[in-house]
Amino acid sequence: MQQILDVWGEGRIVDATNNPAVTTGFTHAYNLNKVGQHISNGPHTGQPIPHLLPVTEYENPVFPVDDRSVPHITLMGAPITTGTAKEMCRVLTLPGTIYLYDPNEFDRRTFEAVSSEQGITLRGRFKPSELEPPFNEISLQAVYVYMSDPVPLVRPHLNT
Numbered sequence: 497m498q499q500i501l502d503v504w505g506e507g508r509i510v511d512a513t514n515n516p517a518v519t520t521g522f523t524h525a526y527n528l529n530k531v532g533q534h535i536s537n538g539p540h541t542g543q544p545i546p547h548l549l550p551v552t553e554y555e556n557p558v559f560p561v562d563d564r565s566v567p568h569i570t571l572m573g574a575p576i577t578t579g580t581a582k583e584m585c586r587v588l589t590l591p592g593t594i595y596l597y598d599p600n601e602f603d604r605r606t607f608e609a610v611s612s613e614q615g616i617t618l619r620g621r622f623k624p625s626e627l628e629p630p631f632n633e634i635s636l637q638a639v640y641v642y643m644s645d646p647v648p649l650v651r652p653h654l655n656t
Contacts, residue, residue, distance in 0.1 A: 500525035501566045504574040507546040509538035519635045520572050561587045570595045576603035581610035594642040616644045
């Protein structure tokens with residue numbers, strides 16, 4: 497099982513009222529969301545969010561996660577503030593991957609302004625079905641995949 501932090505996540509939601517059904521979230525991810533937030537749609541609307549990591553605000557959240565500790569971070573169609581982008585970059589392992597599903601242009605550019613300063617670069621725009629499990633199980637339109645590079649080796653200073 498891969499360690500995933502789903503930012504503003506609410507757990508796995510399969511909304512069969514749409515045709516075809518819409519699938520978002522992950523069964524085994526840690527879902528970062530605001531204190532008091534409950535599942536907002538699908539068959540479990542109003543229930544507590546599973547595997548919740550609570551934060552107190554949306555604009556400048558402080559993720560209750562150690563620096564460089566999460567290899568996979570996802571965000572699905574939710575707003576991305578500069579504060580959220582900074583926290584995503586802070587907790588991402590080196591190397592690590594961030595998946596932005598269906599971001600609007602403004603939010604994507606906000607994220608990229610922060611991530612480029614952190615050495616996190618766009619690897620491409622994909623259909624979710626083109627990704628590896630479980631990231632291919634999401635039925636949104638597109639996903640932008642960003643990766644951090646591993647920490648470069650420091651060259652020792654040689655006295656000659």
